[in-house]
Amino acid sequence: MDSSAPSHLEQRLTGHLQTLYPKLDASELARNCLTTFHLDANSEPPRPHKNLWDQSDIMLITYADTLRSEESTPLETLHKFVKNNLSESISAVHLLPFFPYSSDDGFSVMDYTTVNPSSGDWTNISNITKDFKVMGDLVINHCSSRSMWFENYKAGVSPGAEYFYETAPQSDLSNVVRPRTSPLLREVQTKNGIKHVWCTFSHDQIDLNFENPEVLLEFLRIIRLYLEKGIRWFRLDAVAFLWKTPGTNCINLPNTHEMIRLLRLMIEHWAPDSVIITETNIPNRENLTYFGNANEAHLIYNFSLPPLLINTLVTGNCSHLKSWLMGMPPAQQGTTYLNFVASHDGIGLRPTEGLLSEWEIDTLIGTMKKFGGKVSSRTTPEGEAKPYEINISLWNALSGSVLHGPDQWQFARFLCAAGVQMALEGVPAFYIHSLFGTENDHERVSNTGQFRSINRHIWQMEELEHALNTNTHHKKVFEAMSRLMKIRRAQAAFHPNATQYVLHMGDELFAFWRQSIDRRQSLFAVYNISDQPQTFNLSELNLIATEDWTDLVSDQRYEDQMAQVTLMPYQFMWLANKTTRPKD
Incomplete structure (x- = not known):
């Protein structure tokens, strides 16, 4: 073999x-x-279709300075609390x-190589990676207008002179698809005259020009730094908008998918245990394409889950959630879903397109407004403003x-949502405020002028510790969530790639069956998603007669497999044959 020949x-x-x-x-x-x-160049490729996760994987989503x-x-405070x-x-x-950032709570990055001094330093990040897997954000579509790169762009010097996407008005x-209502182009005075730069999100977030290979090389340096600091999971933020071609919709373009394949190729050869996650808040069918042929994202965000699950729990009807789940393809080995219900952003409405009617979306929006929520809009290609996301804390949303507005079932409804999230095919990811039942932060909205701030509360540790050690709903939520998470992590049937089948038990009972990859554990997850008691017969589940069945949530054992079961409002059960209890 010719040693000078290119490697595979x-x-x-x-x-x-x-x-x-x-060219x-x-x-x-x-x-x-x-x-x-x-x-x-001779690095060994990773084994294809290898699952880099199991049922013990649960993710916490948090800002570095939430605590x-x-x-x-x-960062030290966060590490100590989580550990x-x-x-x-x-x-x-x-x-x-x-x-360091200039706006959007971190997503207008000024310097990708430095930890914000107000949060800590790289040593703090590396310390967290020693105890937990860490996912870092690769804010790859845009950077801050106050970054050195953009200052250099205006001055016509490198690095930065040709880093940003320009186009003529x-x-x-x-046809450009927008997630915001601000003008797409920003006029900028540069050394070379007036230029118009592309701003998908805001005029403080200038889109990078990946048609210039120097931008790719710059991001390869950034990714390598993150790998060296111990980060192994990479969230490609807003990646659907990465490549632009005027005359098209400038979203999900073929070159965007090609770039993801390239980045994955490089990252997984550097560290075979690395994971790529694409953040694409778009309709479900488009979102699924980011798996590629198991050669793009390892995980994709299940963006349709939050609005559909919340809609299910406030309407008491699971028909849309069930239909959606039935249509979701099982992920190939080596890929899976990231299941979330709450995040630092709002409840996306684009992922409901084709799943909920306009009337149902309007009803959901109206209900969330009654519960203290706000609504952010986007501009359609026709120039119309259209609701883009609902901004509200999950505690208030549920x-x-x-029909009845606020009621006595808030805690049960909240826990039911978590129970669904933990049991579905995929890796569950919980926003830190979902562990505490944090309420809407209207004061923060007033201070920032941003609707998303409603769900970005900052906890002072003294205040949080008091809330978690006294008779508050925060303590009740935290203890219940911690218990469920421990139970979930011990069940082989909850492996992210374990078999899943939807069951048909009417509109008020949402149910599905999971079976471990080795087929030894079967688990039936049954949820009353209504505010009325619901009764069903265990015979409907076709339980294996020779097995013993126990509800992991209540610890109740069912010897009579023809028994009738009544679930109180929002109560749920995880009925399993082979049971593994978490360590005390």
């Missing part, structure tokens, strides 16, 4: 680059990428952007029902 890795990389940059020497660029990334104390930096209180409940921590932008 180099050949694959060259293929991706040839597609992205057909350049792809072979030379491939060698440059490998050198920049400090990657040996604050006068005694330590926010002391959640070591048996979670396996991974998603640290939302922890870099007269370009055909009529405070009542469409």
Whole structure:
């Protein structure tokens, strides 16, 4: 074999680059990428279709500074709290952007290589990676208008001179899909005259130009730094908008998928245990394409779950949730879903397109407004403003029902949502405020002027510790959530890739069956999603007669497999044959 011949890795990389940059020497660029990334061209490829997770994986989503104390930096405070209180409940921590930023609570990054000094430093990040898997945000679509790159762009010097996407106002932008209502283009005075730069999200967030390979090389340096600091899970923020071609809708373009395949190729050769997660808040069918052929995202966000599950619990009807779940393809081995119900952002409405009617969406929006929520809008290609997301804390979102408003079932409804999230195929990810039942923060909205701040409360540790040690709903939520998480982590049938089948038990009972990969454990998850008691017969579940069956939630054992079961409002059961109890 010719030792000078390109390696298999180099050949694959060259293929991706040839597609992205057909006018350049792809072979030379491939060698440059490998050198920049400090990657040996002969690195062994990871085993394909390998699951890099199991039932013990539960993710915590949090900002670096959500928990604050006068005694330590926010990152140190967070690490201490999670290590002391959640070591048996979670396996991974998603640290939302922890870099210096100018707006959008971290998503207008000024410097990708520095930890925001007000939160801590890289040592704090690396310390967390020693105890938990850590997912970091790769804010890849845009950066801050106050970044060094953008200052250099305006001055016409490197790095940055050609890092940003420009287009003329007269370009055909009529089909561009937008997640915001602000003007798409921002006029900027530069050394070379007036330019118009692309701003998908806000005029403080300038879109990067990946048509320039120097931008790719810059991000390879950034990714390598994160890998060196111990980060192994990568969230590709807003990646659906990455590539632009005027005259198209500029979302989900083929070159965007090609870029994801390239980044995955590089990252998983550097660290075979790395995981790519795409953040694409778009209709369900489009979202599913980010799995590629098991060669793009390892995990995709299950964006349709939050609005559908919340709608189910406030209407008392699971028909839409059930129909959606029946239509979701089982993930291939080596891929799975990231299941979340609450996050730092709002409840996305685009993922309901084709799943809920306009009337049902309007009813959901109206109900959430009654519970203290706000609504953010986007601009359609026709120039109309359309609701984009509902901004509300999950605790408040589940405070009542469409018909009766706030009621006495808030806690039960809240726990029911968590019970569904933990049991579905995929890896569950819990926003830190879902562990405490944090309420709407209207004061923070007033201070920032941003609707999303309603669900971005900052806890002072003294205040939080008092809430978790006194007779509050925060304590009740935290203890119940911790218990359920520990139970979930011990069940093989809850492996993210275990078999899942939807059961048909009417509109008020949502149910599905999970079976472990080795087929030894079967588990029936049955949820009363209404505010009235619901009764069913165990015979409807076709339980294996030779097995003993126990509800893991209540610890009740069922010897009579023809027995009638009544679930109180929002009560649920995880009925399993082989039971594994978490350690005390």
